[in-house]
Amino acid sequence: xxxxxxxxxxxxxxxxxxxxxxxxxxxxxxxxxxxxxxxxxxxxxxxxxxxxxxxxxxxxxxxxxxxxxxxxxxxxxxxxxxxxxxxxxxxxxxxxxxxxxxxxxxxxxxxxxxxxxxxxxxxxxxxxxxxxxxxxxxxxxxxxxxxxxxxxxxxxxxxxxxxxxxxxxxxxxxxxxxxxxxxxxxxxxx
Amino acid sequence: xxxxxxxxxxxxxxxxxxxxxxxxxxxxxxxxxxxxxxxxxxxxxxxxxxxxxxxxxxxxxxxxxxxxxxxxxxxxxxxxxxxxxxxxxxxxxxxxxxxxxxxxxxxxxxxxxxxxxxxxxxxxxxxxxxxxxxxxxxxxxxxxxxxxxxxxxxxxxxxxxxxxxxxxxxxxxxxxxxxxxxxxxxxxxx
DNA sequence: GTCTATAGTGCGATAGAC
DNA sequence: GTCTATCGCACTATAGAC
Numbered sequence: 001x002x003x004x005x006x007x008x009x010x011x012x013x014x015x016x017x018x019x020x021x022x023x024x025x026x027x028x029x030x031x032x033x034x035x036x037x038x039x040x041x042x043x044x045x046x047x048x049x050x051x052x053x054x055x056x057x058x059x060x061x062x063x064x065x066x067x068x069x070x071x072x073x074x075x076x077x078x079x080x081x082x083x084x085x086x087x088x089x090x091x092x093x094x095x096x097x098x099x100x101x102x103x104x105x106x107x108x109x110x111x112x113x114x115x116x117x118x119x120x121x122x123x124x125x126x127x128x129x130x131x132x133x134x135x136x137x138x139x140x141x142x143x144x145x146x147x148x149x150x151x152x153x154x155x156x157x158x159x160x161x162x163x164x165x166x167x168x169x170x171x172x173x174x175x176x177x178x179x180x181x182x183x184x185x186x187x188x189x190x
Numbered sequence: 191x192x193x194x195x196x197x198x199x200x201x202x203x204x205x206x207x208x209x210x211x212x213x214x215x216x217x218x219x220x221x222x223x224x225x226x227x228x229x230x231x232x233x234x235x236x237x238x239x240x241x242x243x244x245x246x247x248x249x250x251x252x253x254x255x256x257x258x259x260x261x262x263x264x265x266x267x268x269x270x271x272x273x274x275x276x277x278x279x280x281x282x283x284x285x286x287x288x289x290x291x292x293x294x295x296x297x298x299x300x301x302x303x304x305x306x307x308x309x310x311x312x313x314x315x316x317x318x319x320x321x322x323x324x325x326x327x328x329x330x331x332x333x334x335x336x337x338x339x340x341x342x343x344x345x346x347x348x349x350x351x352x353x354x355x356x357x358x359x360x361x362x363x364x365x366x367x368x369x370x371x372x373x374x375x376x377x378x379x380x
Numbered sequence: 381g382t383c384t385a386t387a388g389t390g391c392g393a394t395a396g397a398c
Numbered sequence: 399g400t401c402t403a404t405c406g407c408a409c410t411a412t413a414g415a416c
Contacts, residue, residue, distance in 0.1 A: 029410090029411065029412090030411075030412070030413090031411085040381080041412095042381065042382090045412090045413070045414085049413095050412075050413075051411090051412070051413090078378050079375055079378075080375050080376060080378065083375075113311065116311065116314070117307040117308060117310065117311045118307065120307065120310040120311060120314055121303065121306065121307040121310060124306070124310055142347070142351075142367065142368055142371045143371050143374065143375060145347060146347070146368065146371045146372050146375055147375055149343050149347065150372070150375060153339050153343060157332070157335060157336070157339065161332075177332065178332055178336065181332045181333050181336045182336050182340070182376060183376050183377070184333065185269055185270050185273075185333060185336055185337055185340060186270060186372060186373050186376045186377065187373070187376065187377050188268050188269075188270065198403080198404090219385090219386065219387090220386080220387070220388090221386085229404075229405090230404075230405055230406075231387095231388095232404075232405065232406075232407095233403080233404055233405075235387090235388065235389085236403075236404075239388090240387075240388070241386095241387070241388090381416105382415105382416085383414105383415085383416080384413100384414090384415080384416095385412105385413090385414085385415090386411105386412085386413085386414100387410100387411090387412080387413100388409105388410090388411090388412100389408100389409080389410080389411105390407105390408090390409085391406105391407095391408095392405105392406090392407095393404105393405080393406080393407105394403100394404080394405075394406100395402105395403090395404080395405095396401105396402090396403085396404100397400100397401080397402080397403100398399100398400080398401080398402100
């Protein structure tokens, strides 16, 4: 008999998603998740800092998703075009196949204020890293911070609409609509 | 001897602020706060849903601060002008006298990720209420949501700079600079 | 892997205001 | 009498310390 199975982390995440969906987040204890995944409670907390974190692993991927296209852009690219590039990259990542999973995951998050707070925290971290990246590229303040806030905010609003019930349009199409709305807000067409 | 003193809620808040400042948020227990304010732990949780909430009471004031000037504006006011009005109202609220207290409070929050998450949650609630208010005024989607997000985001960025060490400018002056930066981002001057 | 502190809940009892 | 604030106590789960 093997002492431990590989992929414990992934198994814990999948188990948690399933139990949260079946009984709700609050009604599911860490002990329950751990036992179902054949590990101890202690092992759960070695993989995830807290109970919520099991749903939010892989945020580094998000930063890379935004950072790579920005780093590859020509040095004289305008900040707003960098925002567009980042959103385009997000649109490539969130393709049709990921929509069902994203909907299930978001349903759990939207049912629990504590999880919503964690999500906002993750987005705030992303904003900070993105702002630093833009400053490294020579964008001054407060332009860099405003651009980072805008990129992540539009990303979030786009994502929320993308997973809305009945929504069929692509991520990129929705993002484009949001960017147009922002442009109209700031400089209204008379 | 009286069974209870009036103003329990306010006393708990003041006590908490003081203890958090002295020993830090994590090192201060709810029992400690309650005992110092001459009530039991149970009474603390009657007034505040959780430990963090003792620092965030009075968010309704914030909504009113934004909502009143918007409700009073002429029906045909452009959304971006409504954003400006809301920020002007915030500037009236956050005058010179409030800066020292705001700095102390923010120092506690910035030292603790859990408190930062709660702050973001409060701002998110504000965004939702503000978006609803704009829709009630006839602003369509996604313009209403984008305007609400923008107003609260610029408010937050302005607030952060307003309490930054060494910052002397008024809230309104900083808000104006942030709005200009946003306008430049979206429609760069060539 | 075990032990423990702390946060947070549920419910019944009690004291005072009205 | 009703209503509300407080207390007291038993209890669970998270999370961290050892």
